[in-house]
Amino acid sequence: xxxxxxxxxxxxxxxxxxxxxxxxxxxxxxxxxxxxxxxxxxxxxxxxxxxxxxxxxxxxxxxxxxxxxxxxxxxxxxxxxxxxxxxxxxxxxxxxxxxxxxxxxxxxxxxxxxxxxxxxxxxxxxxxxxxxxxxxxxxxxxxxxxxxxxxxxxxxxxxxxxxxxxxxxxxxxxxxxxxxxxxxxxxxxxxxxxxxxxxxxxxxxxxxxxxxxxxxxxxxxxxxxxxxxxxxxxxxxxxxxxxxxxxxxxxxxxxxxxxxxxxxxxxxxxxxxxxxxxxxxxxxxxxxxxxxxxxxxxxxxxxxxxxxxxxxxxxxxxxxxxxxxxxxxxxxxxxxxxxxxxxxxxxxxxxxxxxxxxxxxxxxxxxxxxxxxxxxxxxxxxxxxxxxxxxxxxxxxxxxxxxxxxxxxxxxxxxxxxxxxxxxxxxxxxxxxxxxxxxxxxxxxxxxxxxxxxxxxxxxxxxxxxxxxxxxxxxxxxxxxxxxxxxxxxxxxxxxxxxxxxxxxxxxxxxxxxxxxxxxxxxxxxxxxxxxxxxxxxxxxxxxxxxxxxxxxxxxxxxxxxxxxxxxxxxxxxxxxxxxxxxxxxxxxxxxxxxxxxxxxxxxxxxxxxxxxxxxxxxxxxxxxxxxxxxxxxxxxxxxxxxxxxxxxxxxxxxxxxxxxxxxxxxxxxxxxxxxxxxxxxxxxxxxxxxxxxxxxxxxxxxxxxxxxxxxxxxxxxxxxxxxxxxxxxxxxxxxxxxxxxxxxxxxxxxxxxxxxxxxxxxxxxxxxxxxxxxxxxxxxxxxxxx
Amino acid sequence: xxxxxxxxxxxxxxxxxxxxxxxxxxxxxxxxxxxxxxxxxxxxxxxxxxxxxxxxxxxxxxxxxxxxxxxxxxxxxxxxxxxxxxxxxxxxxxxxxxxxxxxxxxxxxxxxxxxxxxxxxxxxxxxxxxxxxxxxxxxxxxxxxxxxxxxxxxxxxxxxx
Numbered sequence: 001x002x003x004x005x006x007x008x009x010x011x012x013x014x015x016x017x018x019x020x021x022x023x024x025x026x027x028x029x030x031x032x033x034x035x036x037x038x039x040x041x042x043x044x045x046x047x048x049x050x051x052x053x054x055x056x057x058x059x060x061x062x063x064x065x066x067x068x069x070x071x072x073x074x075x076x077x078x079x080x081x082x083x084x085x086x087x088x089x090x091x092x093x094x095x096x097x098x099x100x101x102x103x104x105x106x107x108x109x110x111x112x113x114x115x116x117x118x119x120x121x122x123x124x125x126x127x128x129x130x131x132x133x134x135x136x137x138x139x140x141x142x143x144x145x146x147x148x149x150x151x152x153x154x155x156x157x158x159x160x161x162x163x164x165x166x167x168x169x170x171x172x173x174x175x176x177x178x179x180x181x182x183x184x185x186x187x188x189x190x191x192x193x194x195x196x197x198x199x200x201x202x203x204x205x206x207x208x209x210x211x212x213x214x215x216x217x218x219x220x221x222x223x224x225x226x227x228x229x230x231x232x233x234x235x236x237x238x239x240x241x242x243x244x245x246x247x248x249x250x251x252x253x254x255x256x257x258x259x260x261x262x263x264x265x266x267x268x269x270x271x272x273x274x275x276x277x278x279x280x281x282x283x284x285x286x287x288x289x290x291x292x293x294x295x296x297x298x299x300x301x302x303x304x305x306x307x308x309x310x311x312x313x314x315x316x317x318x319x320x321x322x323x324x325x326x327x328x329x330x331x332x333x334x335x336x337x338x339x340x341x342x343x344x345x346x347x348x349x350x351x352x353x354x355x356x357x358x359x360x361x362x363x364x365x366x367x368x369x370x371x372x373x374x375x376x377x378x379x380x381x382x383x384x385x386x387x388x389x390x391x392x393x394x395x396x397x398x399x400x401x402x403x404x405x406x407x408x409x410x411x412x413x414x415x416x417x418x419x420x421x422x423x424x425x426x427x428x429x430x431x432x433x434x435x436x437x438x439x440x441x442x443x444x445x446x447x448x449x450x451x452x453x454x455x456x457x458x459x460x461x462x463x464x465x466x467x468x469x470x471x472x473x474x475x476x477x478x479x480x481x482x483x484x485x486x487x488x489x490x491x492x493x494x495x496x497x498x499x500x501x502x503x504x505x506x507x508x509x510x511x512x513x514x515x516x517x518x519x520x521x522x523x524x525x526x527x528x529x530x531x532x533x534x535x536x537x538x539x540x541x542x543x544x545x546x547x548x549x550x551x552x553x554x555x556x557x558x559x560x561x562x563x564x565x566x567x568x569x570x571x572x573x574x575x576x577x578x579x580x581x582x583x584x585x586x587x588x589x590x591x592x593x594x595x596x597x598x599x600x601x602x603x604x605x606x607x608x609x610x611x612x613x614x615x616x617x618x619x620x621x622x623x624x625x626x627x628x629x630x631x632x633x634x635x636x637x638x639x640x641x642x643x644x645x646x647x648x649x650x651x652x653x654x655x656x657x658x659x660x661x662x663x664x665x666x667x668x669x670x671x672x673x674x675x676x677x678x679x680x681x682x683x684x685x686x687x688x689x690x691x692x693x694x695x696x697x698x699x700x701x702x703x704x705x706x707x708x709x710x711x712x713x714x715x716x717x718x719x720x721x722x723x724x725x726x727x728x729x730x731x732x733x734x735x736x737x738x739x740x741x742x743x744x745x746x747x748x749x750x751x752x753x754x755x756x757x758x759x760x761x762x763x764x765x766x767x768x769x770x771x772x773x774x775x776x777x778x779x780x781x782x783x784x785x786x787x
Numbered sequence: 788x789x790x791x792x793x794x795x796x797x798x799x800x801x802x803x804x805x806x807x808x809x810x811x812x813x814x815x816x817x818x819x820x821x822x823x824x825x826x827x828x829x830x831x832x833x834x835x836x837x838x839x840x841x842x843x844x845x846x847x848x849x850x851x852x853x854x855x856x857x858x859x860x861x862x863x864x865x866x867x868x869x870x871x872x873x874x875x876x877x878x879x880x881x882x883x884x885x886x887x888x889x890x891x892x893x894x895x896x897x898x899x900x901x902x903x904x905x906x907x908x909x910x911x912x913x914x915x916x917x918x919x920x921x922x923x924x925x926x927x928x929x930x931x932x933x934x935x936x937x938x939x940x941x942x943x944x945x946x947x948x
Contacts, residue, residue, distance in 0.1 A: 015880040018888025019872060019895060021822015021862035028821035121805070201826045201834060201923050202889040253824075253889025254923050286827035506887030506924045676883045676929060683926030707831035707921070715927040716914035720945055745926070 002518040002587070004525035006736075009672035012511040014504075023251045026205035026222045027283050034207065034279035035064055037272065038123035039265065040113040040130050041291060042105035045139035045363035045700020046154070049103060049132065052113055057129040062122030064276055066130070067114040067268070069102030078264055079236040080328040081228075083477040084337050084359070087167035092359070094163075095155040097327035099237065099264045099271075105134060106154055106326035107363050108702055109291025114268055116280060139700035143300060143321040143360040154326055154361040163324050163333065163359035168341040172414060176354035179315035183306035187389035192773045193377045195298035195323065195694040196687075197710060198370045200505075202253020203284040204293065208269030212277055216244055219270045223249040224259045224503050225543020228480070230535050232262040232330070238271055242535070245270075249533040252505035256684070257369040258293045259505065260545050261330035265292075290705040295694055296370020298323035299336065303381045305389050306352075313404045315352040316344055318381065322359045325366035332368045333359060338476050339374030339464070339546075345413035346382045347424045347460040347638060348404040353414045363700045369545065371684055371746040375463045383459035383751035388770055391762065397755070398428065401460055410732075417464060419636045421729035424460055427662040431458065431640040434722045435660035440644070443657075444763070453647040454657075455760025458640065461748035465740035466551030466635035466731075483630040484548070485539040486557040488517065488564050490623035492609035494602040496521075496528045498560075501541010502553030503532050506680075507742065508673040509549060515669050516554055516736065520561045522587040523601055539626055547740030550669060551635050551731070558735045559627035567623060571604045574615045635731045635739040639663035643686075643752040647760050652782025654757055656686055660722040661748065666730040666739035674741045678723045681745020687713040688746075689753035689774050711775075750774060757781065793857050795820070796864030804851045811835045811846035813854075814861060822862040822892050826921070833920030836893040837861045843900040845919070862892035865899065875899050875937045882942070884933035886924035894920050898934045907938050 004010040017023050054066040077096040084092045101110045112132050117123035138152045145151060146161040154161055167173060180186055207220040217240055223229050226247040233247075234240040252259060265282050272280045284292065299320050306315040322336035341355035390397035405424040412418045432438075440456050447454035467473070470481035485501040498517060502509060514528035531537050541553070565585060572590035573580035582593045591598035607614055608623040644658040661678055668674050691711040695703040704710040730737030757776050761769040761784070769784050792801035795818060802817040814820045814837070823846055826834035835846040838860040866872045875898045878884065885891040894917070901908060901916045908916065913931050922930060936942045 011880055012883065014888070015885060016872070018885055018891050019862075019876040019879055020866050020870075021820070021892055023822070023888050025821075025824070025889065027825070028815075030816075121807070199923055200889075201832060201887065201921065202824070203826065251888065253826075254887040256923070286829065286832070508886070672883050676886060676925060679926035679928040680886060680924045681926075684923070706829045707827050708829050712831075712921050712923070713926075714914075714921065715917040715931060716911075718927055720910070720931070721926065721928055 002522050002524055004515055005519035006515055006669055008515060008670065010511055010515060010525065010670055012508050014508065014510045025202055025251045025253055026207065026220050029207055029220050029250070031207065031209055031279040034281045035116050035118060035276060036120040036123050037114050037116045037269065037280050037282045038120065038127050039111040040115065040127040042101065042108055042110040042112055044105060044134060044136050045108050046137040047105050047134035048137060049101060049105060049112065049134055051133045053131040054113060057115060057126040060122065060126040060129055062118035063126045064116045064118065067100060067272065068112065069098055069100040072099040073102050075099065076237045078262055078267065079232050080333065081232065081330045081479050082334040083479065084164050084166060084333040085477060086164040087170055092164035092333055093158045094328060095158055099267050107365050108700055109365055110326065111264060116272055116276060139363045141362055141696060141698055141700055143323055143362065146360050146362055147358065154363055161361040163361055166337050166357045168337070168355045169415060172352060173354045176315050176317050176352040179352040180304060180306045180317055183314055184309040185307045185393060187305045187385055187392055188302065189381065189385045189388055189771060190302045191381060191384060191771060193297045193299040193301065193380055194688060194774045196296045196370055196692050197290055197694050198256040198258035198293060198296055199712060200254030200256055200258055203286055203289045204259065204263065204265065205283045206266045206269040207279060207281045208273035209279045210273040210277065216246065217270055217274065218246045218248065219266060220248045220250065221266050222252050222259050224252065224255040224505055224545055226503065226533055226535050227501060227541050228543055229262050229266060233267050233270065237267045246536045249503055255505045256371040257296065257373055257545060261294055261368055287706050290710065291365060291702055294329045294366050294368035295325065296367065297377060298367050299377050301381050303385045305385045307389060311393060311395060311400060311403060313348050313350040316350050317354050318344060319356045322357055323364065323367050324359050324361050325364045326361065327366050329366035329368035332366060335369050335374040340378050342415050342417050343375050343378035343462065343464060344382065344415050346379065347406060347462050349406045351414060355415065364696055371681065372743045373546065375743065376747045376750060379461045379747050380751050384754060384771065387755045391770065398458055402428065417634060420633060420732045422636060422638045422664060423727060423729050424638060426727045427638065427664050428460065428640040430662035430724055430727050431642050431660055434662060434724050435642040435658065447646050453649055453760040453764045454645065455756040455763060456642065456644050457752040457755025457759050458642045459748065459751040459755060460638065460640050462636055462638040463743060463747050464634035465547035465637055465743065466631050467546040467548050468634060469632055470630050480542065482542055483628050484552040484556045485541040485626065485628045486553065486560045487539055487624065487626040488557065488560040490564060490605050492606055494527060494605045497531055498528060498557060499531045499538040500553050500557060501538050501543065502549040503544040505544070507544065507549060507677065508670065512550070512670045512673055513554065513557060516557060517561050520558065520565065521601065522585060547742040550736065550738045551734055551740045552629060552631055554736055554738060555631070555734045556627050556629035559629050560625045563625035563627060564623060568604050570619055571607050571614065572599050575599050575603065575607060575613065632733045635666070635734070637663060637665050637739040637741065637744050639744060639748055641748040641752045643756040645756040645760055647757065647781065649785065652778040652785060654690060654776050654781055656719055659719060661745065662727060663725045663741065663744050664727045664729055665725050665741045666728055667737040668725060669738065674725055675723050677741045678745045679721055681743060682721055682749050683713045683718050684746040685749025686718055686753060689750040689776060691717065691775050693775050789852060791851050791855050793854050793859055795859045796861060806852065808851045809847050810849050810851045810854050813851035814846060820861050820863055824889055824892055826889065831921065832890065833893040833897060834890050836896040836920065838896060838900065843897055862895060865895060873899065875902065878933040878937035882929050882933040882936055884925065884929045890920060890922045894922065894930055898937065901934065902938055907940060910935065
């Protein structure tokens with residue numbers, strides 16, 4: 001057996017450098033002679049730029065050059081990677097997103113000027129001497145008001161603030177309306193999915209470098225997908241072909257979606273390095289991150305759930321307003337549509353589903369994918385309305401779910417996806433066990449004895465991961481393929497370097513990916529190294545998001561390794577004077593079936609590179625293979641979550657006492673890492689439900705613009721979690737049978753937190769409380785209790 | 788520009804700084820000790836925690852000049868000379884107490900201080916002590932577990948890996 005193969009909780013090899021201060025994050029990169037850029041950002045949400053007087057600033061000490069929107073006016077804007085088609089067949093409205101604001105500023109944080117100076121401090125000092133003359137315009141903030149006739153427009157060249165009005169599946173609408181009309185019971189819920197700021201702990205950084213003698217550009221950036229940045233920035237903004245542009249994303253300190261997108265600062269540093277012929281570095285401050293990193297969620301939704309007289313779900317109808325912010329971020333249009341509408345069946349066999357989404361431009365920071373991306377919004381509304389329906393009908397919420405679970409697979413939903421496998425009853429059973437539901441009544445009594453309220457909330461979830469079949473997403477408007485790549489380079493003495501297009505920014509790929517190759521070859525994982533994050537090393541890849549790395553990137557690695565094995569068997573067959581069909585590979589030894597003749601892995605790899613005794617007429621020397629893997633379907637992780645809360649009735653303060661998560665991720669490569677991924681997702685989901693709220697005032701000023709005002713979950717806000725992933729229904733269409741685990745925690749946890757608080761309220765006799773919008777702050781909970 | 792001198796990780800270190808230069812800037816830019824990270828600008832996140840004269844300090848909250856003559860230890864100074872990690876560092880790896888690694892230096896520095904002040908802290912004491920260190924990846928579960936393990940407590944009963 002190989003050491004550290006599939007299923008081993010191998011300790012992470014990347015940890016030693018991180019624990020000893022030897023990581024190499026983008027801000028740790030300094031290039032001799034580099035200059036520093038500081039962006040002067042708009043402090044008003046909406047305004048006409050009359051002029052930007054940079055004359056005084058230009059004379060300040062250390063200033064090298066100041067750029068304004070005029071410098072980029074003829075250049076391409078920051079591109080959007082997904083075009084959504086509306087209900088009537090028209091393409092979405094797509095405004096230009098200039099590198100630096102031109103003509104108008106459209107959100108607090110929109111960059112007006114870029115000051116390049118010898119030092120960071122000099123650039124910052126000079127920014128204070130720039131005098132932008134801006135005429136304030138009314139800020140467009142409320143989505144429903146924004147799409148009324150006569151509303152102020154965020155983009156004057158668009159017909160309105162409506163990006164698109166999407167219906168899905170439009171042909172189902174009549175049947176859904178009919179089913180709701182004829183239902184025995186309809187539960188209606190209006191809710192807000194609160195706007196969040198992703199807040200990876202490492203702020204974004206970009207370092208642009210240019211070699212005038214070769215014409216080569218290099219960008220070091222905090223990205224989840226350096227190849228995507230190379231393509232978007234090179235092809236659409238700066239006009240640099242791939243072979244003259246290298247993008248490197250070294251150690252990256254978390255992403256959660258916010259580092260998928262191509263940002264203006266990356267294009268600026270790359271461009272400015274050429275203009276001033278010096279490296280240009282930008283390090284984002286946290287306060288700046290709040291007004292320039294893409295935000296997440298921000299949906300206002302009405303959902304209706306129809307049931308027949310036997311409590312079978314007959315229809316779901318939703319209407320959602322989705323905030324796009326001021327410009328379309330890279331994948332923004334796809335989040336409330338294809339990553340949200342397609343999940344509205346959840347775990348249930350509801351026959352009629354119709355989803356309407358109106359995406360709206362406002363004078364706020366662009367909104368895009370944040371951990372879960374559309375799927376938390378789908379799960380939250382569905383699992384909340386089911387709980388509410390159970391209460392209205394007087395039935396057990398778990399029983400109502402079980403009654404309506406999909407139990408036969410594959411299952412084609414009415415919202416265009418086909419679930420390959422799952423066992424929702426199994427994860428619910430496991431949840432009730434690890435969550436110790438049997439002990440709840442005793443804990444409730446104990447809380448009561450101390451004058452506290454207690455509640456238990458549950459929910460199921462399903463997500464679509466492993467994005468995605470390229471031809472399918474192409475039909476849906478994606479302007480990219482969503483395959484993944486891997487090159488497996490076997491060296492002469494048997495060690496292996498795997499170059500993957502996936503990118504690790506906390507997920508532990510450097511440890512988990514070698515486990516797969518080790519298992520396939522029967523050699524120790526320590527013989528295998530992963531390279532990622534450099535477009536000059538790895539083949540074109542699409543990067544890491546949407547819980548896709550093991551399902552898509554891992555599959556590419558499997559395919560490349562299969563090619564290695566096939567070739568290695570031919571070499572072994574030659575060395576053993578046998579037919580390659582008779583060669584077996586086990587524990588790193590190639591042997592002839594039924595004989596004791598064998599050669600070791602290292603003998604074969606050496607022969608590949610020192611081909612003295614080698615079938616050169618039939619086989620090339622060397623042992624290196626590349627594969628691109630394009631998935632044939634999404635993967636569908638699922639599970640059941642439970643939250644137990646205690647509430648202080650005097651203050652409304654909610655404390656999370658217990659949290660249990662039973663997930664089905666299919667096969668598991670490294671259980672330790674998978675548990676860690678779930679833990680982190682749970683904290684983000686609990687953060688959304690309890691603490692986090694990105695707040696703007698009516699003038700478009702961001703009120704929660706630092707850690708003084710935006711409440712990040714701390715260690716004392718969360719408990720130890722009970723997590724389990726022993727329920728495994730392997731994916732049927734990828735070679736590893738894996739589904740992905742990165743987002744589940746954030747998708748599955750918010751509804752159970754809110755369900756638990758409502759449950760506590762109901763148990764305490766506050767029967768009028770059927771819903772409280774997130775985050776469940778003491779003020780909101782206390783106010784609700786006052787009636 | 789004023790000159791500052793201090794002892795950093797057991798070695799004398801000095802350099803010219805502006806009056807406004809923060810200790811974290813001096814460590815990162817002046818001395819090239821990039822293990823100490825900057826995750827915010829309001830002294831909330833704790834990624835920059837170092838030890839100044841034995842006490843945990845957010846290196847973004849003091850000027851370099853204020854550390855004149857001080858003994859400073861950064862994350863680079865925690866492992867032994869031969870690279871052997873400290874029990875806290877070891878426990879973080881064993882119990883998967885880190886993911887992206889960005890908050891990790893500050894977490895380790897705070898944990899080292901906690902165990903010096905309180906050799907066997909309870910779960911609640913650990914969570915309370917880490918109030919000034921934000922992690923976005925781990926959900927804190929394995930950080931708390933690692934610190935309990937580093938203090939010699941049995942963590943086998945704590946759920947999950």
